Amino acid sequence: MKKELIELRVNGRLHELAVEPNAVLLDVLRQELQLTGSKRACDDSSCGACTVLLDGVAMMSCTMLAISCEGQEITTIEGVSEHGSLAAIQKAYGDWGGAQCGFCTPGFIMTVKSLLAENPDPSEADVRAALSSNLCRCTGYNQMYDAIRSAIKAEREGSAVTK
Ligand code: FES
Numbered sequence: 001m002k003k004e005l006i007e008l009r010v011n012g013r014l015h016e017l018a019v020e021p022n023a024v025l026l027d028v029l030r031q032e033l034q035l036t037g038s039k040r041a042c043d044d045s046s047c048g049a050c051t052v053l054l055d056g057v058a059m060m061s062c063t064m065l066a067i068s069c070e071g072q073e074i075t076t077i078e079g080v081s082e083h084g085s086l087a088a089i090q091k092a093y094g095d096w097g098g099a100q101c102g103f104c105t106p107g108f109i110m111t112v113k114s115l116l117a118e119n120p121d122p123s124e125a126d127v128r129a130a131l132s133s134n135l136c137r138c139t140g141y142n143q144m145y146d147a148i149r150s151a152i153k154a155e156r157e158g159s160a161v162t163k
C-alpha cells in the first residue's frame, strides 16, 4: 500500500512520518516512534491498554487511524512526567502498589489524566465511570483505586501524594 506523508505532534514534538493509510496510531507510536508505553492487548477497543490522549481526551489508539490524528496533540504515557519528575498519579501508583505486571497501568493513568483535565474533583462514581473501559487482570483494582484517590486528593489540595 502506498504510504502517505503525515505530521504527528506527540508529547510536544512534531514528527514527519510516512505511514500506510490504514496504519493505526498504536503501531505508529510503538514501531515508528519507539514509544512502547502504550500497550496492545485486545486490539479492538475493549481493554484500554492502548489509551493515549488526543487534545487531552482519552482515546484508544489500537483502532484509531494515525492519519486521522494530524493536527491534534497526542500525549502518551512517556509525556506524562512533569519536568523529569513523576506526575502525582504515577507516584501514587508506586506508593500504593497500584500496579502488578503493569501492562494496564499506562492506559489507566492516561484515562485518569483525561478525567482530571475535565473534572478536577471527580466523585468515586465519576472515577469508576471514567475507568469502566480500562481492564486489569492482576490487581483486583483496590490498590489501584486507592492510588487514584490519593492522586486526586493531592492534586486538589496542591499537596504531595501521601500514603
Ligand atoms: S489494545 Fe486497544 S483497547 Fe485493548
Ligand code: FES
Pocket (backbone or CB within 6 Å): 098, 099, 100, 101, 102, 103, 104, 105, 135, 136, 137, 138, 139
Ligand atoms: S497490573 Fe497487570 S493487568 Fe493490570
